[in-house]
Amino acid sequence: MTLFDEPEPETASEATTGSLRGGTPGRRFRGGGGAPLPLLVPALIGLAFLIVPLVALLVRAPWRSLPGQLTSAEVWQALRLSLLCATAATAVSLLLGVPLAWLLARVRFPGRGLVRALVTLPLVLPPVVGGVALLTALGRNGVVGRWLDSWFGITLPFTTGGVVIAEAFVAMPFLVISVEGTLRAADPRYEEAAATLGASRFTAFRRVTLPLIMPGIAAGAVLAWARALGEFGATITFAGNFPGRTQTMPLAVYLALQSDPEAAMALSLVLLAVSVAVLAGLRDRWMTTGG
Amino acid sequence: MDDRRTAAGRKSAPAVRSEASHAYQALGSSEAREAPAAVEAFKEGLDARLVVERGAFRLDVALRVAPGEVAALLGPNGAGKTTALRALAGLTTLTGGRLRLDGAALEDVPPESRPVGVVFQDYLLFPHLSALDNVAFGPRCQGATRAQARARAAEWLRRLGLADHADAKPRRLSGGQAQRVALARALATRPRLLLLDEPLAALDARTRLEVRAQLRRHLAEFEAVAVLVTHDPLDAMVLADRLVVVEDGRVVQEGAPSDIARHPRSDYIARLVGLNLYRGDSDGHVVRLGAGPSITTTEVLSGPVFVAFPPSAVTLYRERPAGASARNLWRCEVAGLETHRDLVRADLSGELPLAADLTTVAAAELDLRPGAEVWATVKATQTHAYPV
Numbered sequence: 001m002t003l004f005d006e007p008e009p010e011t012a013s014e015a016t017t018g019s020l021r022g023g024t025p026g027r028r029f030r031g032g033g034g035a036p037l038p039l040l041v042p043a044l045i046g047l048a049f050l051i052v053p054l055v056a057l058l059v060r061a062p063w064r065s066l067p068g069q070l071t072s073a074e075v076w077q078a079l080r081l082s083l084l085c086a087t088a089a090t091a092v093s094l095l096l097g098v099p100l101a102w103l104l105a106r107v108r109f110p111g112r113g114l115v116r117a118l119v120t121l122p123l124v125l126p127p128v129v130g131g132v133a134l135l136t137a138l139g140r141n142g143v144v145g146r147w148l149d150s151w152f153g154i155t156l157p158f159t160t161g162g163v164v165i166a167e168a169f170v171a172m173p174f175l176v177i178s179v180e181g182t183l184r185a186a187d188p189r190y191e192e193a194a195a196t197l198g199a200s201r202f203t204a205f206r207r208v209t210l211p212l213i214m215p216g217i218a219a220g221a222v223l224a225w226a227r228a229l230g231e232f233g234a235t236i237t238f239a240g241n242f243p244g245r246t247q248t249m250p251l252a253v254y255l256a257l258q259s260d261p262e263a264a265m266a267l268s269l270v271l272l273a274v275s276v277a278v279l280a281g282l283r284d285r286w287m288t289t290g291g
Numbered sequence: 292m293d294d295r296r297t298a299a300g301r302k303s304a305p306a307v308r309s310e311a312s313h314a315y316q317a318l319g320s321s322e323a324r325e326a327p328a329a330v331e332a333f334k335e336g337l338d339a340r341l342v343v344e345r346g347a348f349r350l351d352v353a354l355r356v357a358p359g360e361v362a363a364l365l366g367p368n369g370a371g372k373t374t375a376l377r378a379l380a381g382l383t384t385l386t387g388g389r390l391r392l393d394g395a396a397l398e399d400v401p402p403e404s405r406p407v408g409v410v411f412q413d414y415l416l417f418p419h420l421s422a423l424d425n426v427a428f429g430p431r432c433q434g435a436t437r438a439q440a441r442a443r444a445a446e447w448l449r450r451l452g453l454a455d456h457a458d459a460k461p462r463r464l465s466g467g468q469a470q471r472v473a474l475a476r477a478l479a480t481r482p483r484l485l486l487l488d489e490p491l492a493a494l495d496a497r498t499r500l501e502v503r504a505q506l507r508r509h510l511a512e513f514e515a516v517a518v519l520v521t522h523d524p525l526d527a528m529v530l531a532d533r534l535v536v537v538e539d540g541r542v543v544q545e546g547a548p549s550d551i552a553r554h555p556r557s558d559y560i561a562r563l564v565g566l567n568l569y570r571g572d573s574d575g576h577v578v579r580l581g582a583g584p585s586i587t588t589t590e591v592l593s594g595p596v597f598v599a600f601p602p603s604a605v606t607l608y609r610e611r612p613a614g615a616s617a618r619n620l621w622r623c624e625v626a627g628l629e630t631h632r633d634l635v636r637a638d639l640s641g642e643l644p645l646a647a648d649l650t651t652v653a654a655a656e657l658d659l660r661p662g663a664e665v666w667a668t669v670k671a672t673q674t675h676a677y678p679v
Contacts, residue, residue, distance in 0.1 A: 192382050193415040195402040197480055198432035207428070211419040 054272065061269055062262040069266035077244050078252040079270060085160065085248060086228040089167035093175045093224045098217060101179035102205065106188065116180075123173045130169055131237025138165065138238075162239035163246050167228035174227055175220035182216025183209070219282065226278045230271065334394040336360070337484055337516045341378045342387030343371075350374050350540040351388070354518070356533070358393075358483075361510050361517040363531030365524060367559055371540040372520040373412075376486050379518065380409050392484055392516070403432070405484075408477030412489040414469050416461035422448060422472045423457040429480035447475040451509070467498040467505075474509060485510075487519035491526050503529055524563040528552065536560055554677050555599060566599045567645045570679065578676055584642050586669075587618045588676040595679040602636060604673035605647035608666040609657055619671060621645075625663045628654070635659070639667060 035043075062069065069075065104116055122130055138145040138156045148154040156162045190212060194204035210217075232250040239246040241255065249271055257264035336357040343350040350371040356362045364372040377383035379390065381402035390397045397405055408429075416425050426444035427437075435443065448457050451471045461469055470490065477485060490506060491499050507530050510517050521527050527534050528548035536544040536557065544556045555561040561568035571580040573592040579585045586598050612620070623641035630636075635654040637647045647667060649657075657665070 187415075189411070189415055190417060192402070193409070193411060193417075194428070194432075195382070196380050196405075196407060196409040197429035197476065198403050199428070200403055200432075203432060208417055211417075 057265060057268055057272065061265050065262060066266055066269070069263055070270065074243065074252070075263075075267060075270075078247055078249050078267070081160070081163070081244070081247065082229055082249040085163045085167055086171075086225050086231075088164045089171055089228040089231075090175075090221050090225040092164065092168040093172040093228075094217070094221060097172045097175040097220070097224075098179055098210075101176045101183055102209075104176070105180045105183035119176050120173050122170055123177070127170055127231065127233030127235075128237050131166060131234035134162075134166060134169060134234065134238040138162075157238055158240040158242065158246060160239075160245055163235055163248060166234040166238040167231045170231050170234050171224035171228040175217075175224040178220030178223060179213060179216050182213045182220075186212050222278055222282055226275065229274065336393065337379075337518070338389075338391040339379065340388035341375050341390070342385060343374050343378055343383060344386045345374075348540060350378075352535070352537060352540070352542055354535065356516045356518060358515050359513075360533060361513075361519065361531045362533045362535055363527035364518065364520045364535050364537050365527040365563075366522065366537035368522060370537045372522075372537050373488055374540075375537070376409075376488050376518065376520050379484065380407050380486055381405050406480075406482050407484045407486060408480050408482030410470070410473045410477050410485070410487040410490055413493050414461075414473035416464075416469060416472055416476070418461050421458050421460055422453060422464065422468075425461065425472055426476045426479045429476060433480060444475070444479055447479045448472070451475045465498070466494045467502045470494065470502055471505070474506070478513070483515045485513060485515065485517040487517070489521055490519060490530075491521070491523070506530060524552075524560075553599075553675070554597065556597060556679075561599065566601055567605075569598045569643075571596065571598065573676060576671070580643070584621055586643075586674060586676075587671045588674045589671050590676040592676055592678060596676045597679060598674055598676045600669050600674040602646040602648040604669050605645060606668045607637065607647055607649060607653075607657060607659075608668070609663075611666050612668065619669045619674075621667050623665055623667050625659055625661050625665060627661060628659060637665075639665065643667070 100119065104112065104119070109115075125133075135142060135157060137143050138148070140146070140149055140155055140157065145156065148156070156165055186209065190208050191201070191204045194208045195201070199207065229248075230250055231248070232254070235246070235248060236251055241247050241251050243252075247255070249267060253264050253267045253271070256267060336355070338355050340353045341350060348371070352364075352371070352375050354362065354364075354375075364375055366372050374383055378385050381397070381400065385398055392406065416422075417428065420428065423441060423444050426447050427440040430440035430443045431437065445454070445457060448454055451474060453468060453471055453475065456464060456468055456472075459468075461472070464472060470493070474487075474490075487506075491503055494502055503526060510530060519527075519530060521530075531548065534545060534548050534551050535542055536551065536559070538557060538559055544551060544560060551560060552564045555564060555566055555568050558568065569578070569580050569586065571578040571586070573579075573588075573590075573594060573596040575591055575593070576587050576589070577585050578588060578592075578596055578598050588598060611622075621642040623639035623643065623645070625637055626640040627638040628635055629638070630651065633651055634648050635651055637649065637654070637659060639645050639647060645667060649659075657663075659665070
């Protein structure tokens with residue numbers, strides 16, 4: 001009896017007290033102190049890799065000449081255009097992306113998986129390819145652009161409108177993904193409850209679903225806006241680089257770097273500040289999940 | 292010594308088995324209840340035969356409810372009650388049958404156009420709207436102006452005693468308050484058919500009692516058809532004028548609550564109302580249960596019958612009682628024991644499977660334990676036989 005019984009209580013007590021003692025196997029994976037070197041070293045290198053460039057930007061920034069740099073007309077022009085176009089692109093994304101997300105989340109139709117894949121494609125597509133594709137579609141001789149030109153006299157490439165189109169093309173998938181995820185998590189029975197109260201499907205969406213998924217829409221909009229603000233490849237390909245018309249901040253930064261590195265750094269600092277502000281705005285949503 | 296220990300008024304708990312599980316097959320199926328002539332005659336209230344087929348599951352339930360009447364669909368989980376309710380609301384499409392409300396066909400009418408109000412099991416109050424705006428939602432959708440809708444909503448909240456909570460968001464309401472807001476929201480659309488899905492299931496035991504009484508009052512005032520779904524026999528019996536017992540997608544019994552409680556026709560109901568139920572063939576006072584034992588009753592009947600008696604009517608002995616007549620005496624074995632407050636429910640197997648209630652003291656004196664052999668008797672006067 002005792003021979004068989006004794007080991008059991010011992011292991012049991014070890015298991016229960018083990019979690020209370022520090023440095024036991026149960027603890028090692030949670031605290032940083034006991035992290036094994038093969039994980040710790042690359043982790044720290046990775047951290048440095050992400051942080052050092054930003055720190056370098058702050059260190060080398062031409063702080064003294066900064067006020068002069070930032071008050072120049074060109075900078076303001078580029079910043080204003082960037083904010084305007086990013087906001088317009090976000091508005092377009094909201095207008096088209098929220099209904100698209102609803103369609104993907106709520107309506108069963110054949111080929112839905114394929115449609116979802118196509119919607120997310122711009123997420124992984126090199127932006128330059130997106131720009132070329134936009135030119136092929138909406139360029140003056142493009143598949144659709146030809147008709148826009150001859151019927152309505154609308155030409156999009158190399159215009160401010162073109163910047164908005166290019167940014168929306170790249171940014172909208174972020175919004176769709178975010179909103180669709182929130183919609184899937186939202187209880188569809190609220191829509192049923194609204195229907196029993198006499199609400200049409202659209203009324204139910206507008207008065208019940210939309211307010212319920214607002215946090216997801218807001219997060220998606222911020223993501224899309226940030227993505228649009230930093231958009232470079234598709235914009236320069238589709239809309240070109242005309243100061244005051246299509247030259248957004250990232251384009252201005254790139255251009256300035258070739259002639260005046262100090263100006264490029266000053267402009268970069270502005271974009272960095274905007275990014276930090278966006279992150280701060282989203283901290284409730286993402287930063288807290290890590291504990 | 293007298294080993295008989297009786298139990299007073301207990302409603303739930305297990306009992307019944309033997310032939311009873313197949314009892315409903317003998318009952319009139321839904322087809323039988325549907326005389327074609329009656330369809331035309333039913334111009335007021337609800338007249339429905341709900342058929343929903345989903346994979347292997349088939350719901351086929353006929354329902355007729357007059358205005359002012361409250362019908363309860365009672366049945367175990369998965370019986371199809373909620374599916375029936377959703378079909379009435381238009382949230383689940385009928386695959387067959389018909390649905391008439393006050394003479395109008397509703398089969399192809401979308402949910403938003405049906406004069407139907409629903410109180411959902413977890414209420415589904417819109418979390419971003421105040422209680423007032425939740426109630427005003429329906430009138431707004433029906434075309435009232437914002438001011439009219441809010442005035443109507445305020446009136447409903449006042450009627451349900453919620454005037455003080457008009458501005459509260461749903462998460463700040465107690466369970467009972469939320470339930471009343473949900474009721475007000477459903478009633479504010481002036482439905483001709485009010486549906487309640489497990490209206491008390493989300494409440495804790497204490498508020499439940501109070502809310503049940505309130506809900507009964509409000510349902511009594513409601514002038515149109517009300518159908519509620521519940522798996523709780525007490526809720527059904529308190530709230531409804533008529534019970535429709537649904538099992539496996541079919542109606543197995545329907546009638547007044549008191550009648551169903553006294554004359555259960557299925558295992559499920561007998562268990563709910565706490566009766567031992569058997570089905571057999573009667574010849575005079577004796578009901579023969581298939582090839583097994585027989586039960587002597589006071590009623591004189593012939594042909595197929597049900598026999599029911601409460602677990603409290605059973606007397607248990609460890610030894611074969613001397614001098615006892617052989618009538619209604621069965622040799623059994625204790626299969627299980629369950630304690631409820633000061634009572635012990637003994638599950639007996641053997642000649643006649645049955646449930647017996649006795650006090651904990653008696654159970655101890657009899658030294659009852661699983662596997663123990665006992666003799667069970669029931670007086671003929673305590674049994675009740677009725678035709679199938």
